[in-house]
Amino acid sequence: MEIAHRLHATLLEQPFPEVGPVTASFGVATETVYSGRLIARVDKALYAAKAAGRNCIIFADTE
Numbered sequence: 452m453e454i455a456h457r458l459h460a461t462l463l464e465q466p467f468p469e470v471g472p473v474t475a476s477f478g479v480a481t482e483t484v485y486s487g488r489l490i491a492r493v494d495k496a497l498y499a500a501k502a503a504g505r506n507c508i509i510f511a512d513t514e
Contacts, residue, residue: 455508459477460476462475463471476500477508478498478500479493492511496510497509
């Protein structure tokens with residue numbers, strides 16, 4: 452979450468004169484090993500962030 456918050460803040464601080472303000476949504480999850488389960492949880496969290504109005508960070512629920 453800390454890295455996602457830093458990336459989010461850095462992105463919001465950057466000027467993008469060609470396109471105007473830029474926002475970002477992040478999905479964050481943890482697993483003990485890299486697997487398809489991790490990707491599925493991150494994807495679900497990302498779509499939850501977009502559904503929550505975008506421009507936010509959502510941590511995946513533990514399953």
